[in-house]
Amino acid sequence: MAHINQVDPFDFVIFGATGDLTMRKLLPAFLRRFHAKEFADEARIICIARSAHSEDDYRQQVSKTLREFAPETAKSTATLNRFLKLVQYIPLDATKANSDWSDLEKALADPTRIRVFYLATSPALYSPLCAALSKHDLITDKARLVLEKPIGVDFTTATEINDGVGKFFHESAIYRIDHYLGKEGVQNLLALRFGNPVLEKLWSSDAISHVQITAAETVGVGTRGAYYDESGALRDMMQNHLLQVLCMLAMDAPASLSADDLRNEKLKVLNALRPMTSEMVRQNVIRGQYTAGLCGQENVCSYQDDLGKDRTSNTETYVAIRTKIRTSRWGNTPFYLRTGKRMAAKTTEIVLQFRPQIWSIFSNTPSPGRLVIRIAPEEGLSLVLASKDPGAGGFRVRNADLQMLYNDQFNITYRDSYERLLLDAVRGNPALFIRRDEVEASWRWVEPILATWREDLSPLEPYPAGSWGPASARILLARDGALWHEDMQT
Numbered sequence: 215m216a217h218i219n220q221v222d223p224f225d226f227v228i229f230g231a232t233g234d235l236t237m238r239k240l241l242p243a244f245l246r247r248f249h250a251k252e253f254a255d256e257a258r259i260i261c262i263a264r265s266a267h268s269e270d271d272y273r274q275q276v277s278k279t280l281r282e283f284a285p286e287t288a289k290s291t292a293t294l295n296r297f298l299k300l301v302q303y304i305p306l307d308a309t310k311a312n313s314d315w316s317d318l319e320k321a322l323a324d325p326t327r328i329r330v331f332y333l334a335t336s337p338a339l340y341s342p343l344c345a346a347l348s349k350h351d352l353i354t355d356k357a358r359l360v361l362e363k364p365i366g367v368d369f370t371t372a373t374e375i376n377d378g379v380g381k382f383f384h385e386s387a388i389y390r391i392d393h394y395l396g397k398e399g400v401q402n403l404l405a406l407r408f409g410n411p412v413l414e415k416l417w418s419s420d421a422i423s424h425v426q427i428t429a430a431e432t433v434g435v436g437t438r439g440a441y442y443d444e445s446g447a448l449r450d451m452m453q454n455h456l457l458q459v460l461c462m463l464a465m466d467a468p469a470s471l472s473a474d475d476l477r478n479e480k481l482k483v484l485n486a487l488r489p490m491t492s493e494m495v496r497q498n499v500i501r502g503q504y505t506a507g508l509c510g511q512e513n514v515c516s517y518q519d520d521l522g523k524d525r526t527s528n529t530e531t532y533v534a535i536r537t538k539i540r541t542s543r544w545g546n547t548p549f550y551l552r553t554g555k556r557m558a559a560k561t562t563e564i565v566l567q568f569r570p571q572i573w574s575i576f577s578n579t580p581s582p583g584r585l586v587i588r589i590a591p592e593e594g595l596s597l598v599l600a601s602k603d604p605g606a607g608g609f610r611v612r613n614a615d616l617q618m619l620y621n622d623q624f625n626i627t628y629r630d631s632y633e634r635l636l637l638d639a640v641r642g643n644p645a646l647f648i649r650r651d652e653v654e655a656s657w658r659w660v661e662p663i664l665a666t667w668r669e670d671l672s673p674l675e676p677y678p679a680g681s682w683g684p685a686s687a688r689i690l691l692a693r694d695g696a697l698w699h700e701d702m703q704t
């Protein structure tokens with residue numbers, strides 16, 4: 215059982231408290247950490263949205279939600295009831311000029327307590343909301359601001375949001391969330407790389423011929439079509455989650471695990487990504503959109519039908535990118551990044567493909583080995599190595615798989631990365647949150663792709679739901695003589 219350090223009493227204010235994120239992720243994560251005794255009954259979770267619920271109605275809704283999204287914890291009625299007492303609901307239009315803030319002001323009467331403002335609303339509200347918090351004198355020395363992704367829709371809007379919130383909160387008090395950084399498997403990259411000198415020796419173009427990072431989902435856009443159709447896979451997943459995973463995988467060792475040391479190293483990777491011209495986007499970026507198909511056992515409809523709109527959408531639900539990192543460590547290794555909805559499997563994984571032998575003494579040589587780092591659904595490692603094919607009658611070599619599943623080795627206590635991140639914000643530990651310059655560097659790199667697509671200079675390719683994406687994603691790798699993981703033989 216992991217040792218738990220209890221946090222000091224806090225006031226956690228969620229704006230957007232009737233929304234999907236709060237109900238599905240934030241409140242279940244809080245309940246689990248409460249059950250694990252990471253915080254005590256003095257904490258308060260102050261929930262804000264415009265809808266006119268009474269406190270009892272809201273708590274009932276939360277109770278129902280928790281039984282759905284954290285059933286293993288919510289089944290303990292005593293814990294659930296104690297938790298619900300910490301939850302307060304205040305109806306408030308936080309960006310309307312003449313709204314009445316007195317209930318929130320009363321709830322936050324003690325300026326000595328840790329105070330976190332979590333903005334689970336549309337990013338368009340971030341700056342006006344911070345202005346309102348300042349106008350009502352609610353920003354104390356102990357106040358922190360948590361911002362959900364996406365920070366903007368491009369470099370310009372990201373800068374505007376950063377400038378807007380920066381007028382009221384110092385950068386050190388701003389916590390930009392990227393829930394992939396809170397995942398055990400992503401955190402474990404640090405231990406794997408910098409706790410195992412033998413692996414770090416392999417971690418460069420000398421030994422690695424290419425790297426794949428995949429975040430594939432089987433779900434479609436669900437109820438989030440209105441948001442997603444404005445966003446697409448590039449903005450929704452690639453600009454943030456996949457680039458952050460890439461940074462953790464490719465960065466040099468930070469001087470320490472402090473927030474700034476980590477962020478400085480990640481930033482160097484982002485700045486070293488090869489910038490793209492329009493021609494390079496056409497050669498190195500594939501975009502696709504799912505059509506109807508069989509996903510698992512289920513016949514599912516196309517993205518267009520999921521949206522249920524009359525107009526034709528040009529939004530990508532899949533993107534794959536081939537890129538390079540301009541450093542002496544990685545300069546000779548292509549990195550392939552892909553993400554998509556309605557794909558063949560839910561999987562988040564990294565594959566480091568080893569280089570082939572220069573000369574083999576065996577008559578049959580299997581494909582070069584690889585290290586697979588599985589982040590989801592089950593965290594684990596798999597090291598594929600050449601091995602003697604057992605038996606007599608000749609000497610043959612084939613690949614064998616050395617596997618480690620985290621569940622078998624450890625008692626994993628965090629079911630969802632929000633559990634870690636919410637309480638890191640309370641503790642004032644920003645290491646797993648994104649600094650302003652990282653967000654802006656990511657957008658800067660993504661901009662030429664957005665611009666090329668805006669001019670419709672590269673095709674949007676259909677792929678059947680339940681597949682591994684458009685056919686040309688295979689060609690992207692085949693040009694380098696490589697295969698996606700699912701196409702590799704052991």
Ligand SMILES: NC(=O)C1=CN([C@@H]2O[C@H](COP(=O)(O)OP(=O)(O)OC[C@H]3O[C@@H](n4cnc5c(N)ncnc54)[C@H](OP(=O)(O)O)[C@@H]3O)[C@@H](O)[C@H]2O)C=CC1
Binds near residue numbers: 264307310
């Ligand atoms: N849902 C998810 O899985 C994820 C969401 N995100 C991000 O999190 C944020 C929230 O997403 P999501 O929960 O899906 O969005 P929803 O649209 O479901 O929720 C938005 C919330 O904001 C409230 N709201 C809107 N305007 C105001 C206002 N003026 N004052 C106070 N409250 C207001 C709404 O309630 P009411 O109408 O009652 O005011 C509602 O509670 C977005 O930035 C999204 O991109 C990021 C990753 C995943």
Ligand SMILES: O=C1O[C@H](COP(=O)(O)O)[C@@H](O)[C@H](O)[C@H]1O
Binds near residue numbers: 450562
């Ligand atoms: O941020 C987002 O992430 C989810 C995928 O998260 P995961 O932890 O399940 O891999 C994605 O479905 C959503 O569209 C995106 O906004």
